[in-house]
Amino acid sequence: MGILGGGRMGAGIAHAFLLAGARVTVVERDAEAAAAASERVLESVAASVARGTADRDASAYAARFATSTDVGDFAGCGLVVEAVPEDLGLKIDALTRVEAVLAPTAALASNTSSISIDELAALLERPGRFLGMHFFNPVPASTLVELVRGEASDPALVDDARDWVRAIGKTPIVVADAPGFASSRLGVALGLEAIRMLESGVASAEDIDAAMTLGYKHPVGPLKLTDLVGLDVRLGIAEYLASTLGERFEPPAMLRRMVAEGRLGRKSGEGFYRWDVEGTR
Structure with a gap:
């Protein structure tokens, strides 16, 4: 899976999927931000290993983790989560760039905490493969993920998203697209x-x-x-x-x-x- 944006939220999402066994690629805006994201994720994973809450050593997780500055590196991903700052224009630009490199069957999600999923979906080529996946801060310690179902979201995608959330040890709730969700x-x-x-x-x-x-x-x-x-x-x-x-x-x-x-x-x-x-x- 891929994550666009390796700040605190993006790094936390990467941490959760790495511990669950996924291969994770984080894409950032430039080399400096990518290096900072890598350090953030690997330090968080190492802390889980030290606490005994991870079942492998840190090097095993690092082998399944990469950072990049090129959204083209998402081409092989089955799921990409956008985790850029909460700005409508920024998210629209991010989502359209990512969708352009994904396979038609791949899933695209936004980690938005308030922006309308339908408003974002309206500008995508495949709105049925898009939904909201709202993670909570700090992601490693939080047990909730709010799945936001847009009008065009494929019901099978929502079901898959429930399974992904459970696979990373968290509890999904599903809400319709409405201002602020639940x-x-x-x-x-x-x-x-x-x-x-x-x-x-x-x-x-x-x-x-x-x-x-x-x-x-x-x-x-x-x-x-x-x-x-x-x-x-x-x-x-x-x-x-x-x-x-x-x-x-x-x-x-x-x-x-x-x-x-x-x-x-x-x-x-x-x-x-x-x-x-x-x-x-």
């Missing part, structure tokens, strides 16, 4: 309300998060989760949902301000919490 729509709604509460002084970030982790048994609070996802990512999704579902998804001023200031969460070192290499501080 997970992003609910998750963003909770996250935005938590930001509004913080903005208006209802409680501290720590106490808002504790209300959900201790009171409702969420594994992580909505503000810490926003830091993990990235405030810029959450802002982009919220803007899209506001444009399609209305003002209840309008991003709070605090979120816009923090993104403008470069406080993007864990990846920048500061968001609603401060972060170091070991976690929050």
Whole structure:
């Protein structure tokens, strides 16, 4: 299988398929990005080997893994997952370039967390071989994959995708194409309300998060989760949902301000919490 984009999400998807026995090729925009993706994936796999959660040594996984800067290297893949940033134009360009080199029977998927699968499919030559495969961050530790069925998605493809997800040890859910699907729509709604509460002084970030982790048994609070996802990512999704579902998804001023200031969460070192290499501080 192939993955277009070797950032945090793409590397995590590569990790999951490698451990399940697939041959994986990650394509990046240039040699520097490809080298960084390779390091990211192989370090993650090595960590799984060290923890005893992988059944082979690191060299066996490395032998089935490659990086490239040429989408033509996807030609032999049965499945390619697009994992580029959440930008409509970028995804359209990526998907059309990949589809052009795939066999007619190959499957193409987008890891989008909010963009309409039907809107993307409308620009493809083989929309029946396309669907959404929404993985969650961090991919190696997450057990859910949200499969998004477009109007044109072949039902047999959706069934195959269920099997692929189970084969990598995760649980699939299938949702129809709708703004935000199921997970992003609910998750963003909770996250935005938590930001509004913080903005208006209802409680501290720590106490808002504790209300959900201790009171409702969420594994992580909505503000810490926003830091993990990235405030810029959450802002982009919220803007899209506001444009399609209305003002209840309008991003709070605090979120816009923090993104403008470069406080993007864990990846920048500061968001609603401060972060170091070991976690929050």
